[in-house]
Amino acid sequence: MTSQEKISNKQFGSLVFSFLSGFSTLFLIEAKLIKQDVWMSYLLGITVSIGMLWLFVYAQKQYPHLSMAEIFDELLGKWFAKLALCLYLVYMLETGGAAYRALSFFYTTAILPNTPNIVLMFLIFLCTAYAVYLGLGTLARSIQVILPFFIVAIVIVSFFIVREIDTNPFLPQFQSRASEIVFGGMVTLAFPFGKAIIFGFILSRVKNVKKIFSSTAIPMALSGLYLLAVTYMVFGSLGFNLSHAATFPYFSAAQLVRFGEYMERIEIFVISIWTVFTLFEIIVIQYIFMLVAGHVFRIKETRFFVFPICLLFFAIAHKSFIRMMDLSLYILGIYPISSLLPIVIIPVLIAFLTLVKKPRGAKKSVKINPVG
Template sequence: MNNIRIDLPQFTILVTLITIGDSILVLPAIPASLAKQDAWLSGILGLLIGLFVVYLLGTVGKLYPHLTLVEYNEKILGKWPGIVISILFLFYPLLSIAAHIREIGDFTTTHIMTNTPVVMVHLLFVVIIIMGARLGIEVIARSGEIFFFIFTILFFVFVIALIPLIEWKNVEPILEGGIKPVINGAITVVAFPYMELVVFLMILPYVKHQQKIRKSFLIGSLCGGLVLVIIIALTILVLGYDLTQRSFYPTFALAKSIRIGDFLERIEVILAVMWILTTYYKITFYFYILNLALAQIVRIKEPRILIYPMGLIVTVLSLVISPNAAYFNDAISKYWPFYDSTFGLLLPLFLLIVAFLRKKTVKEGY
């Protein structure tokens, strides 16, 4: 592990891909249900607040730049309290992986392979996740550079194809319900892409040029956030807030509405490829972090020996985490933001405060 190093551009691209993640498919429905036609304002406000959250994460990472989150939990809080917090943290990537795999299974069996058992979709996806995690963070980061280029091209094609379908009346009247619905929608936007980036605190020691990590962290989250703001705005402008909030996968419905002349239609495959790429990187990265964190807690030098048992656990958990897609989407929109804020905001703040108090105590000689 001491020989692992990834470059700053690779780190930035990885942050961008994971910020986008599965949110490109499902996020627009949540702020639309709260802020209605002002969901695009929730996206912009969420981006601004999200950058503050990322800045906070980068500040926590600079406390001990050569240690991972698990390691400086023990350094800041003490050995046993730190281990307890780290064990609790393990459940965050574990449940997130299971939830994202279930999301993939539900979408695939609903819109693409309707006669395929969901368990087979899960198994196939877990196999390629295990393959990626076994190759390590360096390979994940390097391959991200290649696929980010593909994603960028597909995204621009997707946006250009939607421009003729925009109806500006769909965002009128602006702020009809006041600022409160916009703020409520922004809270969900902050929770899903930005607070989830707390897992990057596990790999900061392996990034080159430590002094520039926070800047790269902010740039990556800004790029990913702009993509999501554009997606939210396009779903409202093309579909309207009512159809957006009633759809499980509003961006997929948006893609199906593209028809240019009589020769270009049914290009929702572009969205499907973008979503699969970003979601795969997000889950694989989370899975790598899960194994790395567990290995550091139990003092195992080689995290890869944990990959196959954890692959079996997340496969089973993905099947039992939710009975159906409706239950899953309802739980995600109502309860998951609180789960994200616990680990993505409260935990970093807690560590920052305790570290500050410890340093102040030492400086004053107590």
């Protein structure tokens, strides 16, 4: 079993990038909200989420041999740790459910209008369950196979979209109020970037713990850059009004891609690769859910729980966000606030406790040493 297989920093970085970049470009909600000033919100969102992850990295470095869940135990005590971890479990469930739904909504809206959602979600379920079963090492390797294809596809699409841009869509700058930007930042933090916090739980599985911060922060920054580039292209090629009106702006922009007069609507190909890319988010969430749940409920052999856990996600997704609008209302209304607890508050708490407890721990080890 490959359950304790370690992954390289590069693989970890690729995983973080694909995790963040899959769904981020689907709705572009915050971009619709604050238009040309959205880059400030992105900047805010990325900075905060990198900072929060840094706190986890800091804690991890103090306890290099423990997994994050064990660090929680160490710092919070058994029962508080269980509570905190359960909060993360709930958070992952809602995020994963939303991702499930978003993907199937996208397909039923844009490509397969008559196919029932449940069929698509069932396929997603099968595929992701298989991936979770295969474990982290396989996952990390498969991202290395898929990432180049994704990049090539995106570059080709971008090349054709950029040709459609003729005025700088990011003008005029600084038209939004600060409160709007902060709200946009919160949305950005909640929706694409803050999710990266769950990578805290697999930090211990990365080979080189020393370089781990850079291999987390760089992909996150790149992912932000990618999101910004997409926003620029969408605004430039579709115009503000259409981007605002379109349900899936990036998809609409990709429809503009055409080779000469005849080859049109090439976006299906891109979407098929993009779909695989988005699956990584669901898979990673389910995988980490499995790890954390395994720790909380003291399950030794988590392998047997892959299927039930993925089934749980499937069921949650099937029963929630029945309407398309529910999803955007949730992302705009509830999610920015509800996700603050796992994304910001707990990491701050953990880092604070690490800082407080560290000297004592050091003393302990000094005391123990002569005895041992």
